[in-house]
Amino acid sequence: MTTPTADVSASIKLHDEPGHLIRRAQQIAVSTFHEVHGRHVTPIQYAILRTLQETPGIDQVTLAEKIALDTSTTADIAARLETKGWILREVLPRRQRSLSLTPEGEDVLAELLPGVSDHYEQMMSSLEPVEQQEFMRLLRKFVHLYDSQNPLEIRKGRAAAKD
Numbered sequence: 001m002t003t004p005t006a007d008v009s010a011s012i013k014l015h016d017e018p019g020h021l022i023r024r025a026q027q028i029a030v031s032t033f034h035e036v037h038g039r040h041v042t043p044i045q046y047a048i049l050r051t052l053q054e055t056p057g058i059d060q061v062t063l064a065e066k067i068a069l070d071t072s073t074t075a076d077i078a079a080r081l082e083t084k085g086w087i088l089r090e091v092l093p094r095r096q097r098s099l100s101l102t103p104e105g106e107d108v109l110a111e112l113l114p115g116v117s118d119h120y121e122q123m124m125s126s127l128e129p130v131e132q133q134e135f136m137r138l139l140r141k142f143v144h145l146y147d148s149q150n151p152l153e154i155r156k157g158r159a160a161a162k163d
Contacts, residue, residue, distance in 0.1 A: 029123060036119040037112055044069065044077060049109045052087060052101045060089070060097045068147075081105070 047067045064074035081087045086105035090098045
């Protein structure tokens with residue numbers, strides 16, 4: 001026996017579901033990122049490098065919060081970036097780590113930054129300028145509302161429950 005909710009849910013086409021469309025948008029964003037920047041840096045690595053440029057010496061936990069990753073994933077990626085020689089991780093009291101870009105990391109980021117506007121243009125070019133503004137406004141609103149309604153502690157708990 002199906003419930004009324006199940007009937008309504010079944011009538012929503014996959015390509016009309018927000019989660020599916022957001023996943024597709026993410027796939028498009030990653031694909032165009034690699035088209036513009038190559039494959040030697042991932043979008044998450046770029047986010048880390050960019051955040052460290054903006055806030056040198058930030059601790060690993062705060063970095064994870066800023067880029068919306070769990071701390072263990074952030075630590076793993078930071079260790080790989082340190083191995084590449086792109087960042088420096090210094091141990092702080094209470095086993096925290098201070099992160100900063102190395103000169104090589106600064107060079108990698110300097111290579112990527114000119115492509116940022118190309119990536120933006122490639123992602124947004126099919127929309128009219130007013131649509132681009134509205135799209136970005138709605139994306140920011142969507143993320144902000146989710147983050148404000150689901151504090152980091154709750155998001156961390158949900159992530160741990162899935163493990």
